[in-house]
Amino acid sequence: MGGKRKKSEMGEEDDSNGNGKRRSVDVDDENNQKKSGSKGQQLLPSTIKNKEKRSAVHAKLKQQKKLEKRKRAKTRDAVEKRALELGEEPPPKMIPRTIENTRELDETICKPDDEELFAGNDADEFCSVLKRECTPKILITTCRFNSTRGPAFISELLTVIPNAHYFKRGTYDLKKIVEYARTKDFTSLIVVHTNRREPDALLIIGLPDGPTAHFKLSKLVLRKDIKNHGNPTSHEPELVLTNFTTRLGHRIGRLIQSLFPQSPNFHGRRVVTFHNQRDFIFFRHHRYIFESKEMKQSDSKKGKDTKDGNGSQEKMVARLQECGPRFTLKLISLQHGTFDSKSGEYEWVHKAEMDTSRRRFFL
Amino acid sequence: MPRTTKVECPGCPPIRALTFDVLGLVKVIEARSKQGGVPKVVERWGDPDSSRCVLAASINDRKSDPLLAVARKSGSVEVLSPLTGDLRVSITNSTHPDLRPEDDAIVGLHMFKKHIREASSRSCTLLTCTTKGHASMRSVEVPKSPQDSNSSDSPMTWNVCAAGNILCSKVDGNEDYALFGGKGVELNVWDLNTCTKNWTAKSPAKNSLDIFTPTWFTSVTFLSNDDHRKIVAGTNSHQVRLYDISSQRRPVISIDFRESAIKSITEDLDGNTVYAGTGSGDLAAFDMRTGKLLGCFLGKCSGSIRSVARHPELPVLASCGLDSYLRFWDVKSRQLLSAVFLKQHLSTVLLDSNFNDEELASTAEDLPSNKAHDEDDTLDEDVEEMPVKRKKSSKERNPTKKLKPKKRSKKLEGNDFDA
Numbered sequence: 005m006g007g008k009r010k011k012s013e014m015g016e017e018d019d020s021n022g023n024g025k026r027r028s029v030d031v032d033d034e035n036n037q038k039k040s041g042s043k044g045q046q047l048l049p050s051t052i053k054n055k056e057k058r059s060a061v062h063a064k065l066k067q068q069k070k071l072e073k074r075k076r077a078k079t080r081d082a083v084e085k086r087a088l089e090l091g092e093e094p095p096p097k098m099i100p101r102t103i104e105n106t107r108e109l110d111e112t113i114c115k116p117d118d119e120e121l122f123a124g125n126d127a128d129e130f131c132s133v134l135k136r137e138c139t140p141k142i143l144i145t146t147c148r149f150n151s152t153r154g155p156a157f158i159s160e161l162l163t164v165i166p167n168a169h170y171f172k173r174g175t176y177d178l179k180k181i182v183e184y185a186r187t188k189d190f191t192s193l194i195v196v197h198t199n200r201r202e203p204d205a206l207l208i209i210g211l212p213d214g215p216t217a218h219f220k221l222s223k224l225v226l227r228k229d230i231k232n233h234g235n236p237t238s239h240e241p242e243l244v245l246t247n248f249t250t251r252l253g254h255r256i257g258r259l260i261q262s263l264f265p266q267s268p269n270f271h272g273r274r275v276v277t278f279h280n281q282r283d284f285i286f287f288r289h290h291r292y293i294f295e296s297k298e299m300k301q302s303d304s305k306k307g308k309d310t311k312d313g314n315g316s317q318e319k320m321v322a323r324l325q326e327c328g329p330r331f332t333l334k335l336i337s338l339q340h341g342t343f344d345s346k347s348g349e350y351e352w353v354h355k356a357e358m359d360t361s362r363r364r365f366f367l
Numbered sequence: 368m369p370r371t372t373k374v375e376c377p378g379c380p381p382i383r384a385l386t387f388d389v390l391g392l393v394k395v396i397e398a399r400s401k402q403g404g405v406p407k408v409v410e411r412w413g414d415p416d417s418s419r420c421v422l423a424a425s426i427n428d429r430k431s432d433p434l435l436a437v438a439r440k441s442g443s444v445e446v447l448s449p450l451t452g453d454l455r456v457s458i459t460n461s462t463h464p465d466l467r468p469e470d471d472a473i474v475g476l477h478m479f480k481k482h483i484r485e486a487s488s489r490s491c492t493l494l495t496c497t498t499k500g501h502a503s504m505r506s507v508e509v510p511k512s513p514q515d516s517n518s519s520d521s522p523m524t525w526n527v528c529a530a531g532n533i534l535c536s537k538v539d540g541n542e543d544y545a546l547f548g549g550k551g552v553e554l555n556v557w558d559l560n561t562c563t564k565n566w567t568a569k570s571p572a573k574n575s576l577d578i579f580t581p582t583w584f585t586s587v588t589f590l591s592n593d594d595h596r597k598i599v600a601g602t603n604s605h606q607v608r609l610y611d612i613s614s615q616r617r618p619v620i621s622i623d624f625r626e627s628a629i630k631s632i633t634e635d636l637d638g639n640t641v642y643a644g645t646g647s648g649d650l651a652a653f654d655m656r657t658g659k660l661l662g663c664f665l666g667k668c669s670g671s672i673r674s675v676a677r678h679p680e681l682p683v684l685a686s687c688g689l690d691s692y693l694r695f696w697d698v699k700s701r702q703l704l705s706a707v708f709l710k711q712h713l714s715t716v717l718l719d720s721n722f723n724d725e726e727l728a729s730t731a732e733d734l735p736s737n738k739a740h741d742e743d744d745t746l747d748e749d750v751e752e753m754p755v756k757r758k759k760s761s762k763e764r765n766p767t768k769k770l771k772p773k774k775r776s777k778k779l780e781g782n783d784f785d786a
């Protein structure tokens with residue numbers, strides 16, 4: 005359009021300048037109206053170069069959209085209401101489109117009928133722990149400089165993971181520690197890395213030859229900072245792993261699973277959750293209780309509808325109490341074999357070139 | 368605006384690849400032009416068993432009666448038919464009975480294409496090398512069926528190194544020389560006819576900071592097929608080095624590449640390009656005349672590349688590794704042609720150079736200009752009278768076979784310019 009205007013200006017140089025400009029703008033305006041009239045919403049505000057006009061068109065479009073949306077919501081509500089009044093099935097609720105349910109198709113997602121997957125499971129490094137041939141024994145250590153939140157976090161980890169032992173790092177090489185842990189029959193090694201007195205990375209190494217997973221640790225909340233937190237008992241916890249769907253996720257899930265004993269003590273009513281969502285693994289630690297509640301509140305609510313006579317309607321409710329810590333992990337790399345940053349072979353490394361889509365997830 | 372559609376891979380020319388994984392499975396992947404060049408797993412041989420983990424494999428893809436040798440973790444070497452997957456011979460590679468096969472794993476395996484020592488035509492010669500440096504060369508009689516007793520003459524064994532671990536070995540194009548290298552073992556070249564050591568490399572001098580990098584070769588290859596004097600090696604300290612036997616014992620050129628160890632290296636046909644794959648999934652091409660990086664192969668490859676194979680005719684490169692994908696690349700444009708997910712950690716990939724697409728062959732015959740090939744067909748039939756038939760027709764048709772892939776590659780380049 006700019007070009008056009010220039011041309012018209014060039015042609016009308018004989019006239020007085022102001023006149024020519026105004027006329028050309030008028031022509032443009034007419035053009036715009038014609039366009040918008042003929043093609044409807046084809047005109048994008050972003051193609052208009054005049055800022056005032058652009059913002060005006062944009063505002064108009066936005067207003068229109070808002071009105072339409074409100075109208076649609078109104079009709080939807082009306083339909084639902086009428087269906088309820090007539091006692092019919094209300095129309096099905098629409099499912100919003102989210103990043104998760106429009107996830108890019110991934111061929112590595114594990115299928116339950118994949119026999120090769122199970123054969124692979126039987127052959128992998130965690131097999132002996134997960135088949136209860138040996139009990140997990142965890143060594144926890146830190147990076148070389150460690151203070152404030154690091155030790156506090158470790159003391160809480162020790163209460164979360166049964167049969168975990170803390171060893172001071174000292175000035176040992178990590179490879180030496182791996183060697184030591186291997187001879188002492190540890191099955192996993194966890195290294196908590198702190199930076200500026202704040203834990204920021206977690207290294208989980210399977211022993212004797214298991215993989216090494218490097219996680220970024222963020223959003224750490226310790227127990228004492230959680231409101232109404234509970235204190236965990238020393239029973240073996242139950243483990244909940246959700247959403248580890250791909251082949252890589254499955255492997256990470258098994259790595260995490262091998263940290264915990266495979267026979268939870270259900271009397272303890274303790275549950276440890278690793279929930280994967282969009283490649284972030286959320287860690288939570290809860291106590292739960294099932295209570296048979298005499299439905300007092302519900303009676304007062306439903307009392308009008310259901311006059312049963314036996315006012316104490318028994319209902320089982322699960323109540324949760326969080327007992328920290330609480331943190332989020334994100335996988336940075338999974339390395340084949342024990343820790344070896346120089347000559348190690350990676351099974352998976354996060355690379356920048358992978359982040360070309362928001363809908364692509366790896367776990 | 369995020370991309371909502373997936374980027375389409377252009378598909379690859381008709382190709383047949385064999386992959387070997389940690390569970391001891393052999394998978395056959397074929398791409399046919401009929402299916403738009405999408406490679407698919409067509410066959411799977413063997414049952415999953417971690418003790419049968421494949422450590423090394425070698426193929427003799429001659430036109431008649433091709434053979435495939437596979438070294439397992441349990442210490443046995445199996446000779447298979449690469450067309451049907453039938454087991455032909457199985458031998459145990461126990462040079463030292465006091466060593467368990469787990470401690471002395473086979474790292475190098477080569478099946479000779481030419482016959483050595485006037486052996487009968489039904490035999491094949493195998494060179495194996497273990498971690499501890501026990502190399503052995505033996506001829507194995509390949510019977511028609513596995514039930515027949517196999518008579519293998521006494522293997523010729525020798526020790527390649529006194530200390531350290533052998534990690535890689537390679538036999539040159541004329542199969543006269545073998546090359547060994549590893550952790551704490553400098554590269555050494557052996558004459559296979561006399562079993563003598565010809566040449567040993569010397570480690571490079573200390574650097575300006577007086578730091579000596581320990582010897583640790585992870586992959587090795589000869590630069591060209593007919594010249595055994597130029598050697599390219601990848602080291603654990605992420606270097607690609609060129610050695611020239613005729614000039615000096617220290618590397619002529621050494622190139623630093625990124626930050627993780629070079630895990631696999633393969634030469635190109637032109638005799639000056641090599642392809643190197645690293646432990647963190649980078650694959651790159653180097654020109655060894657100038658020592659320059661030609662470019663990287665980009666394709667969201669996230670796991671260590673254990674094996675790279677160059678197709679002998681088509682401009683296609685295959686790579687596989689710990690991310691369980693087999694990927695095909697275009698050599699010229701360095702673009703990803705396609706990737707197949709194979710579920711297990713892969714150890715080796717081999718390409719079957721004699722694979723021919725039936726459909727492609729028929730279209731070639733339809734072309735009026737290719738009348739000469741009708742005469743060749745009779746030749747083909749003669750070849751196929753051999754005891755073990757190849758399913759697909761053989762090399763005589765190659766000129767027509769070449770036609771299409773070339774066009775395809777041109778098309779690819781065109782696409783590049785568009786993009």
